[in-house]
Amino acid sequence: MSRPISRLGLLARLIGSVTILAIAVLAGIAIGETAIEPSIVLQTLANKLWTAGYGLDPIDEGIVWSYRLPRTLVAGACGAGLAICGLILQALLRNPLAEPYLLGISAGASTGAVLIAVIGVGGGLISLPVGAFAGAVVAFGLVAILARTSRGASASSQIILAGIAGSQLFNALTAYLITKSASAEQARGIMFWLLGNLSGVRWSSVWMAIPAVAIALLVCFWYRRALDAFTFGSDSAASLGIPVRQTRTVLIACAAFVTAIMVSIVGSIGFVGLVIPHAVRLLVGSRHTRLVPTSALVGALFLISADILSRILIKGQVLPIGVITALIGAPVFALLLIRGARVR
Amino acid sequence: MSDPLTTNSEIVLECQALGYAVRETWLVRDISLSIARGERIGIVGPNGSGKSTLLKLLAGIMKPREGQVQLMGRALQGLNRREIAQTLAFVEQQADTLDAISVQDAVELGRTPWLSPVQPWSERDDEVVRHALQDVALAHLSTRAWKTLSGGERQRVHIARALAQTPQVLLLDEPTNHLDIRQQLALLKLVHGLPVTTVMALHDLNQALTCDRLAVMSSGRLVALGPPHDVLTPQQLQNTFGVAGRWLIDPVDGARMLRLEHLSEQERETHD
Numbered sequence: 001m002s003r004p005i006s007r008l009g010l011l012a013r014l015i016g017s018v019t020i021l022a023i024a025v026l027a028g029i030a031i032g033e034t035a036i037e038p039s040i041v042l043q044t045l046a047n048k049l050w051t052a053g054y055g056l057d058p059i060d061e062g063i064v065w066s067y068r069l070p071r072t073l074v075a076g077a078c079g080a081g082l083a084i085c086g087l088i089l090q091a092l093l094r095n096p097l098a099e100p101y102l103l104g105i106s107a108g109a110s111t112g113a114v115l116i117a118v119i120g121v122g123g124g125l126i127s128l129p130v131g132a133f134a135g136a137v138v139a140f141g142l143v144a145i146l147a148r149t150s151r152g153a154s155a156s157s158q159i160i161l162a163g164i165a166g167s168q169l170f171n172a173l174t175a176y177l178i179t180k181s182a183s184a185e186q187a188r189g190i191m192f193w194l195l196g197n198l199s200g201v202r203w204s205s206v207w208m209a210i211p212a213v214a215i216a217l218l219v220c221f222w223y224r225r226a227l228d229a230f231t232f233g234s235d236s237a238a239s240l241g242i243p244v245r246q247t248r249t250v251l252i253a254c255a256a257f258v259t260a261i262m263v264s265i266v267g268s269i270g271f272v273g274l275v276i277p278h279a280v281r282l283l284v285g286s287r288h289t290r291l292v293p294t295s296a297l298v299g300a301l302f303l304i305s306a307d308i309l310s311r312i313l314i315k316g317q318v319l320p321i322g323v324i325t326a327l328i329g330a331p332v333f334a335l336l337l338i339r340g341a342r343v344r
Numbered sequence: 345m346s347d348p349l350t351t352n353s354e355i356v357l358e359c360q361a362l363g364y365a366v367r368e369t370w371l372v373r374d375i376s377l378s379i380a381r382g383e384r385i386g387i388v389g390p391n392g393s394g395k396s397t398l399l400k401l402l403a404g405i406m407k408p409r410e411g412q413v414q415l416m417g418r419a420l421q422g423l424n425r426r427e428i429a430q431t432l433a434f435v436e437q438q439a440d441t442l443d444a445i446s447v448q449d450a451v452e453l454g455r456t457p458w459l460s461p462v463q464p465w466s467e468r469d470d471e472v473v474r475h476a477l478q479d480v481a482l483a484h485l486s487t488r489a490w491k492t493l494s495g496g497e498r499q500r501v502h503i504a505r506a507l508a509q510t511p512q513v514l515l516l517d518e519p520t521n522h523l524d525i526r527q528q529l530a531l532l533k534l535v536h537g538l539p540v541t542t543v544m545a546l547h548d549l550n551q552a553l554t555c556d557r558l559a560v561m562s563s564g565r566l567v568a569l570g571p572p573h574d575v576l577t578p579q580q581l582q583n584t585f586g587v588a589g590r591w592l593i594d595p596v597d598g599a600r601m602l603r604l605e606h607l608s609e610q611e612r613e614t615h616d
Contacts, residue, residue: 096442222461229456231449232439232502238405239436240509241429241457286443 017297021076024304028072029064032311036060036068045069066202072304074201075321077209078266079276079303080296081258084216086273087295088255091227091288092248096336097160099273100136100259104166106268108139109260110194111170111177118181118190129208132260139166140256196269196322198307205265212261217296219254223247224288231286269303269322271329276302278336354380356416356541357402357432357513363410364397371397372564373410379543381512384536386552386572387545389561390585395545396437398561399515402543403434415513429457432513433506435499437521441490448486450501451476454508476507480534496527500534507538516544520551549576549585550602560584573600586612 029041044064046052082100089098100106112135115121116128147162174194178187193200220227226247229237238244262269276299277291283298284290303321306328310319358378364371372394379385387395400406402413404420413420415431433454454476455469477483480500485493493501499519506514519535520528532551535542546552553572560568560575562584568575573591581589581604588605 094441225456225459225461229453231441231443231445231453232436233441235400235405235434235436236439238425239403239429239434239506240453241426243425281444285449286445287449 017293021297021300024301025069025072025076028075028304028308029068031308032068033316034063036064040064070203070206071198071201072307073206074209074265075198075303075307076300077206077213078262078269079272079299079301079306081209081213081216081262081299082269082272082303083276083280083295083299084213084220084273084292085255085258087277087288087291088220088227088251089273090277091230092251093159094230094233095159096278097274097333099271100255101268101270101273102160102167102333103163104139104143104170105136105256105259106263106270107167107170107174108142109133109136109256109263110268111135111174112138112260113264114174114177114190118177118186128264129261132264133257135170136256136260136263137253139170140252142166142169192320193267195320196267196325197320198266198310199318201265208261209265212258213296216254216258217292219250220288220292223251224292227251227288227292267320267322269325271325271333272299272303274336275325275329275332278332355414356381357414357543359402359411359413361411362398362401362408362413364401364406365409370564372401372561375411375566377559377566377569379513379541381541383541384554384556385543386555386558387543387561388547388549388552388558393561393584394564395561396517397564399434399517399543399545403432403515404428405434426457429509429511431511432515433509433511435502435506435514435516435519437517439502440498443490445490446486447477447482447488447490447493447501448473450490451486451504451508454505457509472510473508476504479507479538480504494527496523496531499523499527499531503531503535503538507540511540513541513543514538516542518545518547521547549581549589549604553601576602582607582612 026038026041030036030038040056040060041064043052043054043056044061047054047056047061048065085105086099089100089103090096109132112131112133113128115135116126116131121131143159143162143166146165147159150158150162178190182190226237226242229240229242234244234248237247277295280291280295280298284294303325306321306324310321310324313319313324355378358376360376362375362377363373365373375398387398389395397406401408404413404415404423404425407421415423415428420428451473452469455465455472458469459465474483477486480503482497482500482504485497490498490501503514503516503519514535516535520531523531528548528551532554535544536554544555546555552558553576555572557570558568558572558575559566560580567584568580576589578589581587581602585604586607588607588611590603591600592603593600
């Protein structure tokens, strides 16, 4: 229900969210191959942010500041962004299984990014995220057209099938491009990146990921009532006064933008956009005033935790984070399929 | 917030030479209609005669290929969706959702055209939603989950959502479809008791008799318009619906009703 929350309640929630996020980031920095004392983490942050002047081991300081902090921040931004993308796509397409990975948007973004990075399309004038965005938009366009022209037994599974076809096509294109043009070492690096990998993340990525998520969060929150209005489909949204085409264009462009940014930083990470919105709906109901901020928060916590897991699950090895999210997400996908079958 | 549309004239909704086509196939064509404040208009016609298309054109959900629609004397294409939704509400045929929403949630959606991203939910919105639920006699079910409702209850929730828009014109697309007879009659009674101008597509001709005027559609064209007893002549029933019809009088209260019978293809030809 949409009862407004008092200012005090809002403030309490905000402080609570920031605190939980801060604890998660702290854990993300402290836990890993070399465990670092939380006090050292805090001292490092104090040194860097306020030049507090604690005497610390420069190696510890380096791990905390240049390696784990940006990595954890990007993991959080990426989780929040992908959760919002899933939320947008599920609301607009009226499909509980919609998310950027399953709809081929991530695969398209990968192809776009590889075209720029490996083939050198644009001659260095076009940056990686721009290529990824173009790829994401092309992929979604193709999938949407395919779903629309192939009216099958059920319209809602049609777009998922089209998404699978799209993913396969773009993944194949990516593999082709890599095999054709990349050196063996480059190819291995790219393949690892494609599975979703946070290892190479530095501060420059943080300054891309966090603003992108902030923009998406604001846009989504601005359109929260429009997202609600799609509950009974697009004709119903139109009769509730929503300019359907404009709303769809803005929000899907927003989802493609966030997916593109995330893919160009960490590769394609699947199932976050699927799992998080469904889990959050169980917590706060299906109104987007609450769904949008809560999904972003839970998405951030989820991916920070997944990143920690990926670092400690196998001794001496870092799992691609996409493996962790898929291990959790695929069973949830199956569960939704079974539940969907029972509803119909 | 924009002002609601108002007009001094008694005509709230009208269209001239309205047409809609998919590629070269016209789904509706050359339809002109004027609807006065407080009127209850029924749209009847066989399947595929263009009833739903006409309603969607009047609601501005689909853009006409030809002609135009005026709401409160202003051209629909000159109004934004929000302004239209503050004046006109549309209840689709069987709109469903998989979302776990309550009756209250669904009806609150009707306030969408009156809210903006920076304008919070107010007491007035609560008031309107409560009234809308009372108008369809569902106040006691406000916390029930959507998926637990019967077909008739769902349709009433949709009507309450439309009423929460505080519209002056309400369009309904076959609201009694798939309901049992008791629910059908209850719903019609409810709709006719609403204090708004209603335009409603209907299948059952005897149920359509309760409207002030009927618009008879055939192959996308408006073939008759007027009071039910004037337009549903035996000749019209045969030409448009392909059935034999006779007016009967109920000996109890003198009400007139239609007796309809199937016509074989041969009978249709010999009658022509």
